[in-house]
Amino acid sequence: xxxxxxxxxxxxxxxxxxxxxxxxxxxxxxxxxxxxxxxxxxxxxxxxxxxxxxxxxxxxxxxxxxxxxxxxxxxxxxxxxxxxxxxxxxxxxxxxxxxxxxxxxxxxxxxxx
Amino acid sequence: xxxxxxxxxxxxxxxxxxxxxxxxxxxxxxxxxxxxxxxxxxxxxxxxxxxxxxxxxxxxxxxxxxxxxxxxxxxxxxxxxxxxxxxxxxxxxxxxxxxxxxxxxxxxx
Numbered sequence: 001x002x003x004x005x006x007x008x009x010x011x012x013x014x015x016x017x018x019x020x021x022x023x024x025x026x027x028x029x030x031x032x033x034x035x036x037x038x039x040x041x042x043x044x045x046x047x048x049x050x051x052x053x054x055x056x057x058x059x060x061x062x063x064x065x066x067x068x069x070x071x072x073x074x075x076x077x078x079x080x081x082x083x084x085x086x087x088x089x090x091x092x093x094x095x096x097x098x099x100x101x102x103x104x105x106x107x108x109x110x111x112x113x
Numbered sequence: 114x115x116x117x118x119x120x121x122x123x124x125x126x127x128x129x130x131x132x133x134x135x136x137x138x139x140x141x142x143x144x145x146x147x148x149x150x151x152x153x154x155x156x157x158x159x160x161x162x163x164x165x166x167x168x169x170x171x172x173x174x175x176x177x178x179x180x181x182x183x184x185x186x187x188x189x190x191x192x193x194x195x196x197x198x199x200x201x202x203x204x205x206x207x208x209x210x211x212x213x214x215x216x217x218x219x220x221x222x
Binding site (some may be wrong): 101 | 146158202213214
């Protein structure tokens with residue numbers, strides 16, 4: 001593994017289903033982030049984690065949950081998917097929170113029907 | 114509210130110079146980032162400004178004026194591979210990144 005990986009690459013999901021998007025980094029970065037990107041809008045922060053064992057809410061957290069059991073993994077769960085959650089989801093990481101550059105995974109394209 | 118403004122789309126000619134502007138209104142300021150994003154790919158880091166002035170990195174330069182809430186990204190000697198979206202992001206007082214919607218740059222031969 002080099003950098004950040006995300007799985008799946010893309011997914012079509014029926015509304016009401018539960019879905020977990022996976023994110024793994026091998027850079028030993030402390031901070032990790034989940035964003036969604038929608039056409040015509042900037043990246044919007046869903047949840048973040050400044051260090052293993054801690055998480056925080058971003059700009060658009062409703063309908064999503066995260067966990068950070070260790071440094072490397074930061075899964076994002078949609079408990080009951082709705083069509084408005086159709087988007088491209090990016091996971092990112094940075095060495096720290098305060099001044100460090102964020103590095104992005106390749107993204108997951110999710111369609112909720 | 115917090116706001117980042119960038120032009121939606123720009124067109125330039127191969128070999129030319131283009132300037133992409135970004136204005137921001139945020140709660141606090143802890144640095145401004147520029148990222149490049151090719152279609153269907155992840156954003157990749159280009160530059161970071163925290164003090165006023167120009168930062169030069171090869172063909173790309175980024176300028177910041179904190180008093181004006183303004184930055185620009187300057188791309189010189191444009192190449193076809195520079196066709197991409199360019200994202201401006203500001204780190205606010207909570208150290209969260211606030212993102213603009215991005216500027217799609219189209220390079221014509």
